[in-house]
Amino acid sequence: MVLIEGILAVTLVSAFVVFFAPDRYAGKLATGLSLIPVAGSLYMYANFAGSGNALLGDDLAYETMTTWFEVGGYALNWHVGVDGISLPLLVLTTVLTTLALVSSWTPIDDRESQFYGLMLLMEVALIGVFTALDFFVWFVFWEGVLIPMYFLIGIWGGPRRKYAAIKFLVYTNVASLIMFIGLFALVFGLGDSLTSLDIPAIAQGVRGGELGALAGIQPDTLKLVAFLAMFAGFAVKVPVVPFHTWLPDAHVEAPTPVSVVLAGVLLKMGTYALLRFNFTMLADVARALALPIAALGVVSVIYGAMLALAQRDLKRIVAYSSISSMGYVILGLVAFTPHGMGGATFQMISHGLISGLMFMAVGVIYNATHTRMVGDMSGMADRMPWTVGIFVAAAFGYMGLPLMSGFAAEVLVFIGSFQSTVIPFATVLTALAMFGIVVVAGYLLWAMQRTLFGPYSLETDYDVGRAPFHDVAPLAVLLVLVIALGVAPDLFYAMIQDAVDPLLGGGV
């Protein structure tokens, strides 16, 4: 099957077409073209026939593997394919990008063709990250995300955009290089038993105990070093406290649609890579380090929530709350229980939808009022009932209201981490993490009370009224998806579970 290549190619060509299109049509053209990858990924979802985990040699869907060339004794292949972990993320990427493109129509009014071209270029890189199975190809896409993001923040961002853009670029690039070194410690440690940079081959080699000594470093130490390097590299992307400082800057300065993609998909690159590399290849090290990792996750949950509590800017509140939500993912992954890992993966999707929804809602309010400060406005519900209604629904999703995807994800994570036999003091840590929900509810209710309800007041020259249809429509679509996944988690959870289960057996 060449479906993945087709989606990548169509999106790439679309990006160039849009780049040269006149500004007036760029937004609608980009949105229209982006429906093709959406259709492609939905087709892949509907006809998904894979089983098991991509890294453990199980049956992949839509797999292609062609030899490309060789470097220093390692074959580089064009190897793509999806399993139950990557397919949901692929669908999330295409759907969220299209919705983000629609939500750009109102706020983006400068150099539009360049903006939409870069958004599509970023979509190409993101699709590649979630489908590539050769380390080299994967790394090209992984780094390829940085450049469009750098420009999107740097050109269309807020007042401190230049600082935020360069901080994002340098921070995450250095993290990538540290991760790169960690992975190559494994590659070289595998020695002659490895003949390609195929990620499944690396994973199976490491799990099969074929790791040898490298330059006098014994395999066990080598594994630990590689694990730490890769964890540090991916933790920046997630972000895990204390590697999170680039995120609020990037989020606050980025234009709304870019924040949507940043929170919705980019952060998932980090957790996805952690799952694929750290928790799959080096599961025994992860189990040994379960306590500190789980503790980092819990700290991210609580500290992120506390930081959000202290913010006055609606967008900052949502941005910091992402740190909190991604902490759950870390906790779930390290639990090494079916519900823990499956719930964490489900939380990646759920958080992608809900955080995207929240950012978009804040963006719609900002488009109308030109302020995001909690103290500056109140009673927005009077003027923008639809937007505010969806905002409130999204916030309840964030707090974990039943029948919404956030509830399903968090319950699974908590059950999983509670049952964990790998994490010492699992019950205590889980209880601590659950306290995060209380804080989340606290600051969201506080913020909504102040801004959305009560008598309308806002000192502005702008005429604040109902948002145009194309601003609210993507919100509605996202809300439907959030509820759908909350009511029927098995839309994704079954395939996720199928791909996660093989990671738990084998006692590696």
Next chain:
Amino acid sequence: MTQLPLWTAIAPAAILAVTALLLLVVDAVDPDTDSSNLLAGLAVLGTLASIGVTGWYLLSGTGQPPTDPITLFRGALVVDGMSLFFTALVGSVVVLIVLASYDYLADHPYQAEYYTLVMLAATGMSLMASANSLATAFISLELASLPSYALVASLKHNRGSVEAGLKYFLIGALSSAVFAYGISLVYAASGSLRFADVATAAAGTPLVGILGLGIVFVAGGFAFKTASVPFHFWAPEAYEGAPSPVSAFLSSASKAAGFVLLFRVFVEAFPQTAVAGAIDWAVAFQVLAVVTMTVGNFAAATQDKVKRMLAYSSIGHAGYVLIAVAALTGDANQSFVLGSGMAHLLVYGFMNTGAFLFIALTEYWDVGRTFEDFNGLAKQAPFACAAMTIFLFSLAGLPFGGGFLSKFYLLMASVNGGVAILAVALVVNSALSLYYYTRVVRAMWIEEPNGDLEVEGYPTGLYAAIAVAAVMTVLLLPAFGPVAEIANTAASALV
């Protein structure tokens, strides 16, 4: 199939030399010609012919395994995969340079001389790639250097250009003397000039001290030509003062030619096993490589003029290429290590030439030299700025062009040779370089224009050269495999 006479093996260099002479004839016949069409066209055609022949030889396997290298003039010159690879590299850069010079020199009074000097220097560089004896090495090095001095100073009424030419000349003369002295010491110890004979004689020579000293001096000569520490001081001055196409020429082609000679001399004439008693040059190059890339990158990070930043980053890249020699340790896969350096030079030939030609374009527009002067340029010239962005990100090693893969190769090479410190230095320096390359990108795309900047005209030749360089830089990412294979095969014949 009839075989061509043996001397035709040197045709690529000969075509360049004949083109140079033809240009002089044209100038002699019609000295007042204002039209640069004829001159630039002749230079491009001559170079393309040379590339064509080189490519033909390269693909048909002339002088490459399984046949032996072709040696000419009693072994003074050799034609093999490596010499053809670098002749093609030099030729590609020259085509870009000449295309760009067509607009850059539009009102220049000495066009015929300029193009002649470029072609003569190119001849010298391609001969450097073929040199098989210390004598031809020296002569070809001088043939490449002397026209370069004049080219750097070719803007006669520009103080910066003249001063740069003078500095370049003085340091060049000094390093030539050092190089020649080194050759004489090596000759004293080995009694031979041909590389293979030097290696044989060196293994049994009792004069190890003299031999060691000679090798150090020879290495000094190469350090000058490749702008490596400690003979790098001329480079920022010369690159900044010279007309930008000439800067591109020097920092890409001339550097590559210096490296091919360095590769050949140290692998063929001073193999580690033969000179082990005199000097352990792998360690020396390890130190040089780390110092060169670090000095180059840190200096580049602190510049406030774009061209100077590129000049220092070019020193940093010389440090990267030195890895290809420094990692030639006993347990390394020698052809792979050497090939990684060759491949990086080829990619570098396009991305670095492109970057300097973009500078030429901004000089053509009188944009100014500092980072701030580039503010908002993308609004006026999005295409050229997009190309420049590709060059810079590829130079930084992001996977947007061949630069990522060639650095990746060097990384593998340093690990292969068991010299992890080189790999670490490469990664750290690449991360640092992203910071200062991004300053240019930020100025072009993100900063607001300063005001009165007005781009007048879009010179065809310059644009064409930049476009070709950009396309090649990007294409070298997916098409890197065959290139690296050619480089590895060429290197394998040597080691």
